[in-house]
Amino acid sequence: MFVVRLFFTTFFFAVIFLTADRAEAHFNLNQNVRIHHVAHSGDGLDVYLRLPMPYLVAELVGPEGPDGLPAPAPYTYNQIENSVLMHYLDQVAFHKNPTGLARIAEKGFVLSIDGHRQAAEIVSIKLHTLGQEPGFATLNEARSALTQRDVFPTSEEIYVGEVMVDVHLRFMTGEVGAYSLHYTSDPGLAGQEETANLILDYNGQDVRTFRARGLMHTPVDVSGSATAAASTFFLEGIRHILEGPDHVLFVLCMIIGALNLHSLLARVTGFTLGHTVTLILGFFGIAPSGAWFIPTVELAIALSIIYAAAMAVWPPEKGHGDLKAFAITSSIGLLHGFGFSFMLHQILRVDAPNVWHSLLAFNVGVEAGQVIIVLLIWPLVLLLRKQPGRIWVSSRAVVAACASLVAMVWVVERAEFFL
Numbered sequence: 001m002f003v004v005r006l007f008f009t010t011f012f013f014a015v016i017f018l019t020a021d022r023a024e025a026h027f028n029l030n031q032n033v034r035i036h037h038v039a040h041s042g043d044g045l046d047v048y049l050r051l052p053m054p055y056l057v058a059e060l061v062g063p064e065g066p067d068g069l070p071a072p073a074p075y076t077y078n079q080i081e082n083s084v085l086m087h088y089l090d091q092v093a094f095h096k097n098p099t100g101l102a103r104i105a106e107k108g109f110v111l112s113i114d115g116h117r118q119a120a121e122i123v124s125i126k127l128h129t130l131g132q133e134p135g136f137a138t139l140n141e142a143r144s145a146l147t148q149r150d151v152f153p154t155s156e157e158i159y160v161g162e163v164m165v166d167v168h169l170r171f172m173t174g175e176v177g178a179y180s181l182h183y184t185s186d187p188g189l190a191g192q193e194e195t196a197n198l199i200l201d202y203n204g205q206d207v208r209t210f211r212a213r214g215l216m217h218t219p220v221d222v223s224g225s226a227t228a229a230a231s232t233f234f235l236e237g238i239r240h241i242l243e244g245p246d247h248v249l250f251v252l253c254m255i256i257g258a259l260n261l262h263s264l265l266a267r268v269t270g271f272t273l274g275h276t277v278t279l280i281l282g283f284f285g286i287a288p289s290g291a292w293f294i295p296t297v298e299l300a301i302a303l304s305i306i307y308a309a310a311m312a313v314w315p316p317e318k319g320h321g322d323l324k325a326f327a328i329t330s331s332i333g334l335l336h337g338f339g340f341s342f343m344l345h346q347i348l349r350v351d352a353p354n355v356w357h358s359l360l361a362f363n364v365g366v367e368a369g370q371v372i373i374v375l376l377i378w379p380l381v382l383l384l385r386k387q388p389g390r391i392w393v394s395s396r397a398v399v400a401a402c403a404s405l406v407a408m409v410w411v412v413e414r415a416e417f418f419l
Helices: 002-018 054-060 091-096 098-108 140-145 226-242 243-255 260-282 293-313 321-347 355-385 391-418
Strands: 032-038 044-050 077-083 086-089 110-112 121-129 163-169 179-183 196-203 206-213 221-222
Touching: 032 140, 032 179, 032 391, 044 054, 044 110, 044 140, 054 098, 054 260, 086 179, 091 098, 098 110, 098 121, 110 163, 121 226, 196 221, 196 355, 206 221, 206 226, 206 355, 226 321, 226 355, 243 260, 243 293, 243 321, 243 391, 260 321, 260 355, 293 321, 293 391, 321 355, 355 391
Parallel strands: 032 196
Antiparallel strands: 032 044, 044 163, 077 086, 110 179, 121 163, 179 221, 196 206
């Protein structure tokens, strides 16, 4: 019975952890992607950086004044709207001294060589409104974006969360092979731990794409190694499935419903083939483009967990059961693959250099994450099956019921969003 209690306890706390809400912050973070283009030359490195403005100013909010409101951060002003404190871009302050905002960006961004921080020269800075910003997927687009004018009228009020900042920094280091990038700032924004950081390194004809998540307080080592670049997407694939509660619950139900190792392999293989196909198709835009599509897929993924839980309690009969399970998990894998592609779109552009290398590494990482879940759960399943009486049947039913209840909550939430 100790094993059963341990199994239930672990599952319960995993569900609580995966579904916990995050704390809110003062600034809205309407975009959580930071892009870095690093171009090598004989003189050093040119860094073209795009990031949302809240990353620069949120932690610089001043103490509360006599009116009970915090002093505005640099280059912002505050207003109360419907009893909510809102933050706006102070365009007058920016046009008066744009270099000051660039200096804030430069101060929190660290480029190191052999552990030594390199001094940066600010070349230019541009502001754009989210949704109207020029392309920034390639080095040429980044260079072009930093030569264009700010794309919003001075008279228009702009929320800070709607402002994208482009900065060109130059590091006069001479020729550089390997270096590292990290940030020292902590803006305290809701969702900042999910920040997608994309680093593209241009050295001659070679282009390497690196990926990191979060605030990048841990340095990202950048080199000319294709393997090192691909490994960042591989790790992101692992993290995505392990930190995606809907994917984890589906794989869990898929495992506990397998009658034997052969049945397990059939299910895992089917799911793998299914989501690989739609991950690729969805990423390259070979899917419906209507606004209804993403909410529909998310709703269907939640429903697939309920179906997988029912299939775990009443698995297909032996004989053609493995073939049926393969077909079912392949079909459901098509849904989850689109879900993976939605996330990948946030961190990788279709026209990015070496896109196939990054895409393949991400997909292999997803498979590795799935294997990790199987290796953790399957031995426990085998152990419970050896227990006397109806311990295994009861354990499987309770886990399937818990998964169904969590999925039902998601169904209601996603159905409301869809409607």
